Amino acid sequence: MKKVIISLVCIFMLLFSFAQVYAVSEAAVLFLMISPGARAAGMGEAFVALADDATAVFWNPAGLAFQQGREVTLMHANWLPQFGSDLFYEFGAYRQSFEGIGTVGFNITYLNLGKQSVTLETGPEVVDEFSSNEFAISGTFGTKLNEDLGVGLGLRYIRSNLSPIGAGSEKGDGRANAFSFDVSALYHTPFLKKLSFGINLSNLGPKITYIDAAQADPIPTNLKVGFAYRIIDDEFNKLTVVGDLNHLMVKRYSDGTSDAWYKALFTSPWTVVEKETQNIGGDEEKVTGEKKLFNGILSGGVEYWYSNLIALRAGYYWDEPGKVNFTSFGAGIQYNLYRFDFGYVNAAEGHPLSNTMRFSLTLGF
DSSP, rough: OOOOEEEEEHHHHHHHHHHHSSSSSTSSGGGGGGGOHHHTTTTTTTOOTOSSSTTHHOOGGGGGOOSEEEEEEEEEEEEEEGGGGTOOEEEEEEEEEEETEEEEEEEEEEEEEHHHHEEEEOOEEEEEEEEEEEEEEEEEEEEEEESEEEEEEEEEEEEEESSSOOOOOOOOOOEEEEEEEEEEEEEEETTTTOOOOEEEEESOOOOOOSSSSGGGGGOOOOOEEEEEEEESSSSEEEEEEEEEEEEOOOOBBBTSSSSHHHHHHSSSOOOEEEEEEHHHHHHHHEOOOOOOESSSEEEEEEEEEETTTTEEEEEEETTTTEEEEEEEEEEEEETTTTEEEEEEEEEOOEEETTOOOOEEEEEEE
């Protein structure tokens, strides 16, 4: 039987790009790290301590505890536009409150990776095509422990459909399932009513297996902590500043093995060493110095509302170990319970996220 060669160049480029964007090449199913909601995108992707709309199902399920009524948020983005027009990201979320109990939320995340070609080993002729995608379905719940403290839980089913065809004699193929859960909290300080703190430990769960258990990959367990402070809060003007810290809780060793998530929570390093080298001829290099870098992501932003009608946003995203730094801008317009948001990434030319635009629609009822 003739072997087939799978042309997954697009997928590999995308995975490499995700590693650049999030500095999380040690984990699989990196689409779980894509930030939903054009509102948060405009503030440098910092939202864990605000989390006051339906996108809290991603940012901080505990934020649902302080929300009333029903709301739907839908978002679309042409993802990594320089790689092709058939790459896109979709996000949908719904939340509903139940008096005396709490608020439940549901969401679906979908990343389309485009079409791939299958060729024979003997030539470049395309004999078949298939589509690649990944998606996750989540259920969340948030409730108050008291007037100032909310807690949240989330459960997520993950499906990765990279390829229906295996490679050589490998047992599996490019398809796999996984489960994960989130735990979170949101605290509104009683001594300073305009200040809040949030924490979300997301994507806790077992590794995802494409081939066999020995080659399983960790999912991107992530710790997110942050603050939000409303500097101005009057009838016509509202100004809020937010800041987040993200740390990927994944530890992979040089032999390809990795810690289980409950071990990686304690073994994943908070600092990395960057070596400064000098070329001394040919391929030989000399280490001339070392410096320690914070192994995480810092982001922050501001949001200004005029009369609950028009919003302007700006933010900054800083990931020194992954060499990912960009500014972001956004705007929103709201009428009654309906809101439209736009977010734009202003990254350097050639950056995977350069010119990425997010559009989201929020409907309350």
